[in-house]
Amino acid sequence: MTSRHADEAGAVQVDRRPDASMTLLTEFYRRPLDPGYALAAERRAAGHAPPRRRLGIVGLVVLAVLLGLGTAAATAALRQPVGQVSEARRVLESQITERGDEAAELQQQALALSDEIATMQSSVLGSADEPLQSALTAGAVEAGSLAATGPGLRVVLTDAKSDHPDAEDPDNRVQDIDLQVLVNGLWEAGAEAIAINGQRLTSMTAIRSAGSAVLVDLVALSSPYTVEAIGDSVQMQTELARSSTGQLLATLRATYGIGVDMSSERRLALPGAGLTALRSASVPEDSRLPVPASDAPSGPVSSGAAGVAGSAGRAGGGGQ
């Protein structure tokens, strides 16, 4: 009570400092040194400093060593992980680009080699065996190992537009199953060759998903997905519309807002997938290829293989 009265009385007389509202900061700025130092010095000067005992000194030293140890450890711990993490990331980044370059180079090499194989094959067969040559080419086109051009149908599937890219509903995206159904529908409707975003589908192609990406032949693709099919576009369009694939596309468009854009194209150019590794081969019983007896021994084997791969292209394409 009394102190408050004194305060009020004082407040009337003493001018308020202009920076009274900043006393905390001023205090820190004016008196940055711990007042304890001044106090201890004062006490020493007055002569009644507490006497130093041996135990006290040992305690001080131990405390000092511990504090130094702790500070050094803390500083080291704060500095270390950052360096290690960035180092590890740099190594990973360089590895990724290195392996990516390597894979691209190998891909180029594979394409060049399969081109070479194709030219050598045709030069071996020569123009002597026209039907075998054309059957072989047809089989290779059907199997997806050779590039193909022709009129066809282009279907573009686009992920639904979302206001919240972070909280995206996987249902609103094009999924692997959608592409599988569409591709199977196209094969059924009479497509002769299909590619998704430039990835030619063969009998060995898988359409899968890994996380939010759709993998076609182990290559990650993203929206929009352009499915190009060579064939009779009018027939394919009617067949698609009549089949369950057409229903699926309508549902995708109406319910999930996925963009489905279908157009028939005069000329589509699909790349070849290169030769697929042949693991087993057999001569089809109803061999539609003439087997020349006088030709090189490699003729029947390679043509038989192409025939198998070609027929598998249809059946296997049905099962992605």
Place this chain on the structure above:
Amino acid sequence: MIAVIGLVVGVVAGLLLQPTVPLELQPYLPIAVVAALDALFGGLRAMLDGIFDDRVFLTSFLSNVVVAALIVFLGDQLGVGTQLSTAVVVVLGIRIFSNAASIRRHLFKA
């Protein structure tokens, strides 16, 4: 002076031994290091002022570190951890700054 020698011995031992800091203490390390810096600058200034005292130095060092860590811990519990850390860094930063300024005046007379 014995406190300074002990501190140097501790720092050298820490650099040589590289002890690992427990994971639970990791969030408090930055603030604790800033608090330790503040105590170090305070001690240096007191030394130049001629009023250095081992006991005050070590006590202020220890209490600075503990209180700073405690404030961050409390802030984390209350959900204002980052704001309180900022407050602690501002206050200690001002102190370090003005102590450094007065050390500079002592050393360079300017």
